[in-house]
Amino acid sequence: MVNVTINNRQVEVEEGSTILEAARKLNIEIPTLCFLKGINEVGDCRMCVVEVEGMRGMTPACITKVRDGMVVHTATPKVLEARSVVLDLILSNHDRKCLTCTRNGNCELQRLAQEFNVDEIEFDGERVEKKIDDLSPSIVRDNNKCILCRRCVAACKNVQGIGAIDCAGRGFSSSISTYKDLSLNDVNCTFCGQCIEACPVGALKEKDSTKDVWKALRDEDKYVVVQTAPAVRVGLGEEFGMEIGTNVAGKMVTALRLLGFDKVFDTNTGADFTIVEEGTEFIERATNGGTLPMITSCSPGWVRYMELNYPELIPHLSTCKSPHQMFGAIVKSWYAEKMGIDPSKIYMVSVMPCIAKKFERTRDDMQGTGFDDVDAVITTRELARMIKQAHIEFTGLEDSGFDDPMGEATGAAAIFGTTGGVMEAALRTVAEKVTGKTFDKLDYEAVRGEQGIKRASINLDGKEVKVVVASGLKNAQTILEEIKAGKADYQFVEIMACPGGCVMGGGQPIRSSKDRATIDIRSKRAGALYTIDEASTLRKSHENPVLQAIYKDYLGEAGGHKAHELLHTSYVAREKYKLED
């Protein structure tokens, strides 16, 4: 432990702490902008400069480590002037179109401008108009708002190991760019959206689909069905100021009805389908000498990563569609038939914690019924925006339940939203299918938790199954390299593109740098999912009565012909860079 004096107050902090951390312990606020704990620790923006006695010039509090006896001043007139000039300079090169920005109200720059009482830009000057990249189905990149903090670059390169974006050019001409400034659509971007989560301003955002959904809702000819992914219900509340990790499923369903959706279904039902299909596929591969290890395919960012970087390993990928695509296919086939609705009139909306799902929807071989399985994907954030737009007082809503018959889901499906959840759900089903027995112990602790790579050996009635769970694409790369090198001694792998799984997906509420440094957001959101699981009466996917009925009356065998037609898909090798001839 070391003793530090900040603004004449003493504090004892652990060795290796930064000035910022020490100051926070004293409730002394130091503004930051480029800092993102564990991801972007570079001290570039200079918003957090402080004076340290005995040190020349000013130093950034976010990355300067404390020394015993260090004397720090965080709010001298000199420091305050430097920060306000820095902020002024950033604003002078920013488009300042707050009113029409998706981050209005949740923008770190806007907040600083407010805190610093900015009423004019003192050092205004040239600002180069930059072109907006909105060609991809998932991400819009608007460099006119970019403040070059490089949090996105760090998330893409350091966390995900992709490096689709980096800083190009020098000095005032610096910009965050892709290879040859191509659209994100034409480079090795996986659409995981971690860059959006990292962005303090509105330079990166999801491709908006709310307008399409509003249009469908207004169209009397359309039968608009909505489904919501497990992670959405534990994230949405944050957009309305609720505690992180609050399960707002009931209010969410009520809000969706108020928005005018004809049916409000639960993607969790789709997740149960995925488990049954994936479990069957795994057993089939394991018993008939199929390609192992088998890797899950519910995370479209991950699937795209595989197609871009390891096309030779595609046979390892489960052919199962992700839950919401399966669900869309079931709604447009079995449900449409049962209810006597023309499937061409059904408009299927998925509410997802994910922006890669927007891309996934547009993939080939995602039209199980001949129609698109899903017609629009909106993120948790977009749903919140729609609710606000409709002036629904979310926090005061009554709870209500999903519509029958496809509102029924198991606890196994709920935990899909966190890393290890798909594996755990699959093991619950596989264990019983393989052994023919019923198990009471359902918690597979070994695959839970925050580590990027978890390895476990599961004993299924004397049979050893080795599994790996990885989240974050950098960790996925480690696993793929093992498989490629023939060093994989495991049979079943779960991979999620986003570190921590869907609860931390690129479509989830964006938390500030300070929240990310001081709150364990992942645990709180994931914890809420585990609570849902524990409270469920049904906790194994194959026990879902709706599923059982649909298989019996309509699909036939799991993994059978019809199931394949509707619930499975195929993959393609993708070029990393699409250059014009």
Next chain:
Amino acid sequence: MKSLEEIKKIREEKRAELDLRVNTASNSREKHILVCHGTGCTSSKSPKIIENLRRIIEEKNVENVRVVQTGCFGLCAKGPIVIIRPEDVFYSLVKPEDAEEIIEKHIIGGEIVERLLCKDVDNSVVKKLDDLSFYKKQKRIALKNCGVIDPENIDEYIAFDGYKALEKVLFEMSPDDVIKTITDSGLRGRGGAGFPTGKKWEFTKIAEGDQKYVVCNADEGDPGAFMDRSILEGDPHCVVEAMMIAGYTIGANKGYIYVRAEYPIAVHRFQIAIDQAREYGILGENIWGSGFSFDLEIRLGAGAFVCGEETALLESIEGRRGQPRLKPPFPANAGLFQKPTLINNVETYANITKIILNGADWYASIGTEGSKGTKVFALGGNVVNTGLVEVPMGTTLREIVFDIGGGIPNGRKFKAAQTGGPSGGCITEENIDTPIDYESLKAIGSMMGSGGLIVMDDSKCMVNLAKFYLGFTVDESCGKCTPCRVGTKRLLEILERITEGKGEEGDIEKLEKLSRNIKNASVCGLGQTAPNPVESTIKFFRHEYEEHIKEGKCRAGECKALMNLWIDPEKCKGCGLCKRNCPANCITGEVKQPHVIDTSKCIKCGTCITKCPFHAISNK
């Protein structure tokens, strides 16, 4: 591979053979024609001179004469330079077609080619290099071999005590002895900041690490500076040897020299030096059986100014975008590949061998209290003798500009000199007698810098000067931190506005506020010093800023938008030259009557000023 004994033998034999290079009293029958092959003379066709000389010697079958390409002699204004040894005859402004006459008349006929002799500032014709006022106050330590040896020939380097310091260090000195010698010598970093070299070596020596590195910063990037370039071009082995001594001292077996690719001659010669040193077994494993191993590699830089900042340089060597790192940790503890690393610039290394051989006391006897030894300057701008000069620390700016530099040409007045390039500040008439050393320059608001020294006469506008340097910094900012990336651009924009006559009340205060905060908040030395030219010109020439803003006037006449051309009727003889040459047809007047400019039509091109034989036209 050569043993130490063989090296010693080469030294002895070669030294005798090359005695005529440094001894005017030599009775050698041979003559050496030294031709400058530095960058300046090379671009004025010195390679062609060498080619012609050699061809004519062969054609005429002249014996006992050798043509030698050397590094820079220093007096670039008079290049290409050819010197005949041992008699030390100094030919200037030589053209390739002069080769024949030099051979015919001088070498064969024994007669001096008078027309090629150099005219000194006082118009006297000077025969010998040493008689030129340009050289009189100089002391060549770092440049000792430049202009003496053929930089592409290791034997010539060995002849003049080359690799003798290395031998002394390896067999007679412990690393601590070396550090003590360097520390006692008082040598400070010549890259600009002036950090005590001995201390830097000591920090790197005591830093713990399984691998250490020695790095040479040859990323000289100040506009107008060519000190390091000239050393590498003229005496590359002295840097190789010094880096080896540094490696032995700090415990490194690997060195990198980071040179900008736009210095092709320096790169070429340094590579030759490395190759020759390897061939002789001077670089390699277990050198001369000492147990010390060392090897050296060149890393080319793409010409980014910021890569002269030591941590950005390390990033670049490692293959990343050249951007500075946060300090601490300093390179001495976590440098190249995060290993303890010693970084010095070329000129610093160029002093090392001499200090080792002549002793700390000798070196410490040169210079001032806090700044020992000499400093090399690239003297440029409005001065008669532009070129490369090396002077003892403590020499005044007046001595450099007037005694060595020969003063201001075209009868104009000295206005200011800029040291430290874009990171430095200007020195005005009132401070011209300040002795040049690290502290004194800092005290008057400038800095030593790496050695760029630009002299300005009264035709230079100081606002425009600040604009020029800021334009450079804006181009060279890496873009990493906000104050430098956006702040320097905003400074430039304000300066542009002022020089375009669009300055506003409050602009000076804006410049001051912005400068202060860019300095305080930037990550690296580039940003921290970028506002210096603005601050120093405001400090010394605030009235010029005010004139631009309030009166719309540029007294130097450099800011075109503010030009207000006027013909002095007292001086005008009515010759009509201005009228005939005016592209805007805005000058009127009868023959032999004073002419008048219609300022509403004037495009301020300045043609009339240059055409007027009576200096009657000026900026009002």
